Amino acid sequence: MSASNFQSSALGKLLTYLSILLFLSIPWLLSALGLESAPYWVDVLNNIGLYTMLALSLNLILGQAGMFHMGHAAFFAVGAYTTAILNLNHGWSIMATMPVAALAAGFVAAVLAGPIIHLRGDYLLIVTIGIVEIVRIALTNDIFGLTGGPSGLFGIARPSFFGFKLTKPHHFFYFIWFMVILSLILFNWLENSRFGRALKFIKEDAVAAENMGINTTFYKFLAFVVGAAWAGVAGTVFACRLRTVSPESFNFGESVVLFTIVILGGSGSQKGVLLGSFLVMGLPQILRDFQDKRFLIFGAALVVMMIFRPQGLIPPKPARFCLPEPWAERYGSKGD
Amino acid sequence: MRILSLSNVTKTFGGLVAVGGVSCGVERGSVVGLIGPNGAGKTTVFNLITGSIKPDDGHIFFSGHSISGLKPHKVVTLGVARTFQTIRLFPKLSALENVLSGCHCRMRSGLISSVLRLPSQRLEEKLVIDRAMSELEFVGLARLWRSSSGSLPYGDQRRLEIARALATEPKLLILDEPAGGMNEQETIELRKLVFNIRDRDITVLLIEHDMSFVMHVCDQLLVMENGLLIAQGEPQDIQKDPKVIEAYLGVDDDR
Numbered sequence: 131m132s133a134s135n136f137q138s139s140a141l142g143k144l145l146t147y148l149s150i151l152l153f154l155s156i157p158w159l160l161s162a163l164g165l166e167s168a169p170y171w172v173d174v175l176n177n178i179g180l181y182t183m184l185a186l187s188l189n190l191i192l193g194q195a196g197m198f199h200m201g202h203a204a205f206f207a208v209g210a211y212t213t214a215i216l217n218l219n220h221g222w223s224i225m226a227t228m229p230v231a232a233l234a235a236g237f238v239a240a241v242l243a244g245p246i247i248h249l250r251g252d253y254l255l256i257v258t259i260g261i262v263e264i265v266r267i268a269l270t271n272d273i274f275g276l277t278g279g280p281s282g283l284f285g286i287a288r289p290s291f292f293g294f295k296l297t298k299p300h301h302f303f304y305f306i307w308f309m310v311i312l313s314l315i316l317f318n319w320l321e322n323s324r325f326g327r328a329l330k331f332i333k334e335d336a337v338a339a340e341n342m343g344i345n346t347t348f349y350k351f352l353a354f355v356v357g358a359a360w361a362g363v364a365g366t367v368f369a370c371r372l373r374t375v376s377p378e379s380f381n382f383g384e385s386v387v388l389f390t391i392v393i394l395g396g397s398g399s400q401k402g403v404l405l406g407s408f409l410v411m412g413l414p415q416i417l418r419d420f421q422d423k424r425f426l427i428f429g430a431a432l433v434v435m436m437i438f439r440p441q442g443l444i445p446p447k448p449a450r451f452c453l454p455e456p457w458a459e460r461y462g463s464k465g466d
Numbered sequence: 467m468r469i470l471s472l473s474n475v476t477k478t479f480g481g482l483v484a485v486g487g488v489s490c491g492v493e494r495g496s497v498v499g500l501i502g503p504n505g506a507g508k509t510t511v512f513n514l515i516t517g518s519i520k521p522d523d524g525h526i527f528f529s530g531h532s533i534s535g536l537k538p539h540k541v542v543t544l545g546v547a548r549t550f551q552t553i554r555l556f557p558k559l560s561a562l563e564n565v566l567s568g569c570h571c572r573m574r575s576g577l578i579s580s581v582l583r584l585p586s587q588r589l590e591e592k593l594v595i596d597r598a599m600s601e602l603e604f605v606g607l608a609r610l611w612r613s614s615s616g617s618l619p620y621g622d623q624r625r626l627e628i629a630r631a632l633a634t635e636p637k638l639l640i641l642d643e644p645a646g647g648m649n650e651q652e653t654i655e656l657r658k659l660v661f662n663i664r665d666r667d668i669t670v671l672l673i674e675h676d677m678s679f680v681m682h683v684c685d686q687l688l689v690m691e692n693g694l695l696i697a698q699g700e701p702q703d704i705q706k707d708p709k710v711i712e713a714y715l716g717v718d719d720d721r
Contacts, residue, residue: 316581323580323587324573331567334556341516341554343542343571343634352577448614451562454592457599461609 154307157300172299174415179306180367182407185391186313186400187360192389193398193446194321195353196333198251201258202388204265205235205358207380209365211269214283214375215276224289228366235362236355243354247347262385269377282376289370302371309367313360314400320356321400322449329353330449333398387411394435396442405443469494469638469669470515470546475524475534477510484510486693487524492638492686497660497670499684499701501677503713506690508673509551512640515671516548517541529637543571547636549627551643551673557616561607561626564615565598568633598633605629605659621652628659632668639663641672645679657683681705689713 156175160168188202209231216222216230246257272279289296289305296302320326328349331339340346369375387410395406413431417424435443453461471491477484485507492498500508513519515526517538526534533541547568555564573594579587602608605625610618615626624644631639644660645653653676660683663670674680680687680701687704689697691713697704704710 319583320577320581323591324570324575325577325580327563327566328570330559330563331556331570334558335554337518338550338554338556339567340538341518341542341548341550342567342630343539343547344567345537345539356577448560449563451560451595453599453611454596457596457608461599461611 150311154304157303161300169299172303174412176299176302176306176371178407178411179303179310180364180371181388181391181411182310182404183306183313183364183367184361185388185395185403185407186310186317187357187364188388189357189392189398189400189403190317190320190329190360191353191357192392193396193403194326194333195329195350196397197350197354198255199258199354199357200255200382200385200389201260201262201265202357202361203380203382203384204258204262205239205361206365206368206384207265207269207375207377208235208238208358209362210369210375210380211277211283211365212362213366213369214286217287217369218283218285219276224287224366224370225291228363231362231366232359233362235365236359239355239358240351243351247351247354259382259385262380262382266377266381269380277377280377282374282379284374286369286373286375288373296370306367306371309363314404318400325349325352327449330398390432394432394442396444396446399442399444399446402442402444402446409443467494468492469529470671471527472511472515473525473527475511475514475521475526477507477514477519477521483693485514485521488690488693488695489524490688490695490698492669492671494637494669495664495667496685497664497672497683498686498688499680500671500673500688500690501675501680502690502696505692507693508690509642510693511690512548512642512671512673515541516546516640539571542634542636545635545637546640547631547634547638548640549624549631549642549644551646553620553623553627555615555623555627555630558614560612561602561615561618561629562595562598562611564626565601565630565633566594568601568630569594569598572635601629601633602626604632604662606655621648624648624652624656625659628663632663636668638669638671641670641674643673643675645674645676653679 157172160171184202184206188199191197191199212231212234213224213227216227217224242261246254249257269277270280277283296305328339328344331342331344332346332349336346391406391410392403394410395404396402414424414428417427420427468491473489474487475485475489476487488511500511502508510519514521517533517536517540520535524534525532528544528546531544533544556567573590575587575590599608599611602611605628607622607626607629610622615623618626628641628644645656648656657679660670684701687699687701688695689704689710696709696713697707
């Protein structure tokens with residue numbers, strides 16, 4: 131590795147940290163500027179953060195394992211309702227419900243995955259659309275007398291940390307974006323592990339992967355369950371942010387939005403998913419001036435995108451490996 | 467001692483008997499060639515051994531285990547690795563990553579240790595790269611470790627597939643037409659590679675149409691025609707076997 135190369139990578143890291151810092155100071159900057167709409171824009175960013183979390187969890191299933199799953203809102207709903215029910219009926223604190231929400235969503239995914247995991251491409255897509263509809267209808271029909279029917283559940287408590295209660299949009303900003311950064315780190319580690327590589331091999335060629343000793347059924351199942359569990363965690367964040375959950379928040383449209391974020395941003399790429407969330411969730415807000423034409427503009431942009439850049443805006447980069455000695459000396463230490 | 471034995475293995479596709487009651491064995495430490503005209507059922511036998519398809523009847527034993535009907539990944543874990551007739555690498559991934567796919571079944575790190583980056587997981591990642599590089603060096607491709615496998619020349623892709631299969635630490639390596647599409651120089655190098663593999667105490671079973679390659683490399687030959695095993699023995703005997711000559715050249719009608 132040459133010196134200039136090292137400097138540029140160090141500079142790149144510095145710029146990344148600086149931009150993260152700049153981003154995290156946005157709520158403060160907005161209020162310092164005295165903008166009246168500051169809370170509104172912070173709220174938009176919160177929404178983007180929540181969808182980034184969800185899209186990252188879907189990215190594990192859709193982007194990395196290559197499974198066409200269009201029912202992610204179902205697991206998001208299970209997490210949100212778990213938090214709502216535990217908090218309202220049993221008085222649990224919000225943060226205590228988070229692991230249970232993850233387990234509940236993961237459990238539902240595990241039960242559903244059994245019979246459908248072997249389905250390929252479009253067949254899986256249709257079944258998962260069915261799943262999200264079943265969950266929505268079950269919630270609307272007040273299943274087990276717990277979900278409150280069409281109007282849902284309200285009055286969910288706000289989360290508090292060491293006695294500090296999150297109430298304002300900028301409080302939630304830091305909570306949500308902490309969760310986003312945590313998601314980015316955890317999913318990045320997962321991607322560059324034995325588990326993540328197995329998913330990559332399955333996506334590239336499932337038959338070859340199976341013949342190289344990878345239990346393809348098991349890993350697809352695991353990706354489905356882990357992705358769903360993290361959507362459950364996002365459900366907790368959703369429930370305590372809006373303090374209300376209702377079936378209409380988890381309809382098929384939400385699943386499509388998440389699917390779009392991953393495909394548009396770049397399947398299997400964290401940077402792509404991040405950018406995708408900003409575009410899909412943020413752009414309609416910026417285009418508000420165009421009133422009802424904004425979704426037309428947005429839709430047209432998507433069509434153009436898919437024609438000219440079907441791999442997504444930021445497709446995943448090849449994995450990097452550092453060779454240990456003596457290989458590094460013989461064959462070069464870094465590779466893209 | 468037999469490392470692999472097939473007894474009365476049968477597979478039909480619709481009305482076609484692809485493999486009709488084949489019984490044979492492969493001695494440990496040998497290089498065995500499976501030959502026969504196109505459509506004889508050779509690749510079907512390979513698919514049956516590796517678990518890609520299930521036999522309708524009969525049994526397959528590998529070093530003491532019954533492996534008939536097991537899923538491919540289980541068969542690999544028991545020590546049988548394969549390459550494909552039409553190359554099936556992961557073309558977008560680097561040569562190193564391709565070999566890492568073979569290492570997977572000998573690794574232990576699970577979900578929890580990966581998501582928490584435990585020291586055991588990080589150590590294993592280091593060791594596995596070392597292991598993959600050794601296999602790349604063994605087939606002579608170490609300097610190309612970062613190249614995407616789809617961009618490699620054909621002969622290199624064949625050798626990379628062998629490296630990937632070796633990374634699963636097999637006791638039996640199954641090669642489906644390893645010399646297919648190789649030029650003369652590459653075929654000679656492949657011959658050396660097969661001997662080097664045998665010297666690692668790995669038994670080799672291969673399908674090949676290049677007869678000079680087969681005669682040079684194999685200790686034993688199995689000959690198939692129309693789903694049946696018609697001859698087995700040492701290469702020089704097989705060459706003289708009238709049944710084999712008939713299968714390859716046909717009978718003279720005038721006689």
